[in-house]
Amino acid sequence: MTTSGIVFMILSLTFVWGLAFWCFRKVLTAPKD
Amino acid sequence: MTEQAKEEWGTRLGVILAVAGSAVGLGNFLRFPGQAAANGGGAFMIPYFCALLVLGIPIGWAEWTMGRYGGRKGFHSAPAIMGVIGKGRVARYLGIIGVLIPLGVSFYYVFIEAWCLGYCWQYVEAMFGGTGLGIDTSASVDEQTKASSAFFGEFTGQSANGVIFEQFGETALFWLAVISVNVFFVFRGLSKGIEKFCSLAMPAMAICAAIVLIRVLTLPANPDAPDQTVANGLGFMWNPDFTALAKPQTWMAAAGQIFFSLSVGFGVIINYASYLKKKDDVVLSGLTASATNEVFEVGFGGMITLTASFVFLGLSGTIGAVAGGSFGLGFTTLPVVFAHMPLGNLIGALWFFMLFLAAITSSLSMYQPTLAFVQEALGTNRVKSTMLVTLLGVVGSSWVVWFSAGSVALGTIDDWVGTFLIVVLAAIQVILFGWVFGIEHGRKEAHTGAQLHIPPVVWFIIKYVAPLYLLITIGRFVWETLPTWIDGLAANPVARNTVILIGVVIAILCALVFLGEKRWRALGMDVDGDYPPYDEAPPVTPASTPPADASKRA
Numbered sequence: 001m002t003t004s005g006i007v008f009m010i011l012s013l014t015f016v017w018g019l020a021f022w023c024f025r026k027v028l029t030a031p032k033d
Numbered sequence: 034m035t036e037q038a039k040e041e042w043g044t045r046l047g048v049i050l051a052v053a054g055s056a057v058g059l060g061n062f063l064r065f066p067g068q069a070a071a072n073g074g075g076a077f078m079i080p081y082f083c084a085l086l087v088l089g090i091p092i093g094w095a096e097w098t099m100g101r102y103g104g105r106k107g108f109h110s111a112p113a114i115m116g117v118i119g120k121g122r123v124a125r126y127l128g129i130i131g132v133l134i135p136l137g138v139s140f141y142y143v144f145i146e147a148w149c150l151g152y153c154w155q156y157v158e159a160m161f162g163g164t165g166l167g168i169d170t171s172a173s174v175d176e177q178t179k180a181s182s183a184f185f186g187e188f189t190g191q192s193a194n195g196v197i198f199e200q201f202g203e204t205a206l207f208w209l210a211v212i213s214v215n216v217f218f219v220f221r222g223l224s225k226g227i228e229k230f231c232s233l234a235m236p237a238m239a240i241c242a243a244i245v246l247i248r249v250l251t252l253p254a255n256p257d258a259p260d261q262t263v264a265n266g267l268g269f270m271w272n273p274d275f276t277a278l279a280k281p282q283t284w285m286a287a288a289g290q291i292f293f294s295l296s297v298g299f300g301v302i303i304n305y306a307s308y309l310k311k312k313d314d315v316v317l318s319g320l321t322a323s324a325t326n327e328v329f330e331v332g333f334g335g336m337i338t339l340t341a342s343f344v345f346l347g348l349s350g351t352i353g354a355v356a357g358g359s360f361g362l363g364f365t366t367l368p369v370v371f372a373h374m375p376l377g378n379l380i381g382a383l384w385f386f387m388l389f390l391a392a393i394t395s396s397l398s399m400y401q402p403t404l405a406f407v408q409e410a411l412g413t414n415r416v417k418s419t420m421l422v423t424l425l426g427v428v429g430s431s432w433v434v435w436f437s438a439g440s441v442a443l444g445t446i447d448d449w450v451g452t453f454l455i456v457v458l459a460a461i462q463v464i465l466f467g468w469v470f471g472i473e474h475g476r477k478e479a480h481t482g483a484q485l486h487i488p489p490v491v492w493f494i495i496k497y498v499a500p501l502y503l504l505i506t507i508g509r510f511v512w513e514t515l516p517t518w519i520d521g522l523a524a525n526p527v528a529r530n531t532v533i534l535i536g537v538v539i540a541i542l543c544a545l546v547f548l549g550e551k552r553w554r555a556l557g558m559d560v561d562g563d564y565p566p567y568d569e570a571p572p573v574t575p576a577s578t579p580p581a582d583a584s585k586r587a
């Protein structure tokens with residue numbers, strides 16, 4: 001695996017996991033009506 | 034009167050998981066890695082994420098918004114909602130595509146679901162001393178692949194039409210079982226059935242995927258070929274080839290993958306969102322459902338499938354697996370990989386159980402839009418509507434199971450309904466939303482109750498970029514691919530008759546729209562979207578005031 005492959009993999013995984021965690025955190029901490 | 038108005042989601046998390054469950058399917062684990070590896074590896078992620086941000090998520094937001102707006106008018110089916118958004122009969126009849134797609138795809142999807150369950154069962158049996166898939170690991174890799182392919186051919190009835198019903202073996206029993214499970218959960222209703230199931234199935238799927246991922250990432254190097262390591266397997270998938278970025282087909286492939294993966298233009302989101310209330314958020318919910326889909330696609334699909342294949346089959350074997358398509362990779366190559374893997378039977382069972390869960394959360398979302406439409410058009414109760422939808426589903430799926438040789442019926446419906454019509458429906462929806470419903474109206478509607486603000490550029494994308502992309506895609510298809518498909522129909526009677534079956538379904542749906550429109554007008558519902566929803570203060574002029582509480586009557 002090349003260095004650029006590692007970089008692309010880490011960036012991609014960080015983006016999808018980060019987006020999902022951020023979204024779920026906002027959903028779960030939203031005040032209930 | 035119907036029971037439609039009583040249906041609603043139990044929790045916000047429930048609807049997000051249900052939409053995400055609808056989107057996460059076999060394509061996340063089997064199609065995505067193949068597409069990425071064939072189109073530049075890690076470099077593929079650049080056009081892929083661009084497509085996610087400028088195409089998938091914006092169109093998804095438009096669908097969520099249209100669905101909730103239609104629900105506020107008392108409608109839950111794509112034809113009725115699109116009639117409201119598109120303000121007239123033409124849009125209403127075009128909305129039939131939003132029922133045809135989920136219903137038509139369900140015809141073959143439950144069959145594939147039965148394969149997943151059947152394969153899972155084979156691995157469970159093997160854990161307790163059964164023969165499993167009959168792969169002899171002491172034979173050559175070619176022989177093992179042939180054995181795996183032979184099992185797949187026999188299990189899925191590739192040899193002759195009618196063989197699955199005539200033998201009435203395990204495949205037929207699994208097919209009946211998955212249809213029964215689907216009908217059971219759909220019949221239980223939105224909150225008690227689909228939502229409850231998805232709320233359990235999605236975490237279970239994530240746990241199965243995580244266990245398989247850990248197993249794959251901790252595999253030792255292949256002793257017979259020291260280069261076949263996990264790191265090199267990941268490299269096969271992720272090492273970037275930047276020259277691919279100069280090819281238009283890479284960008285088209287990335288957009289296509291995002292499009293099909295997120296289930297936009299499928300007729301499901303518009304139905305699911307119609308059960309939301311006026312103040313329920315659609316922006317963050319839509320984004321969260323898309324993000325969940327991406328975790329399964331990139332986070333699991335991009336890490337497991339090709340890595341495992343590379344460690345055991347090497348570079349040439351993995352290239353061959355990718356060339357074999359999703360079914361070849363999932364049902365022929367991976368069983369060979371599992372046969373070599375320590376704890377292979379357990380991992381195989383978990384893998385196919387995860388695929389089964391991915392498939393069933395999707396197939397449940399295919400029955401619900403049809404059920405809502407039947408219920409809404411005929412005014413029947415849930416029992417009668419479920420019986421009618423079950424009848425339609427079983428007849429259509431029986432057709433696919435009977436004409437199993439070469440998967441011709443399956444492939445024909447997948448091509449015409451599950452591929453082409455999805456792009457057509459998305460184009461119609463986004464044009465109606467951007468150009469008839471109006472961007473300003475859509476912006477206000479989307480932001481009602483929203484927890485996030487949609488950037489202004491998204492509205493430009495929805496109005497201009499998305500329709501242009503979709504129309505170009507349709508134009509390219511009509512120019513390049515359609516003639517080949519039509520020639521294929523002339524050459525193959527099963528394919529031709531399958532298209533006739535699709536035509537019969539369209540005729541039935543047209544009749545239901547005709548009956549439904551008469552019924553909705555008789556109930557005084559705002560069929561053509563002339564008035565604000567009942568939960569909004571109407572204009573005071575007497576001429577434009579709708580009949581009191583009309584849209585509540587559905």
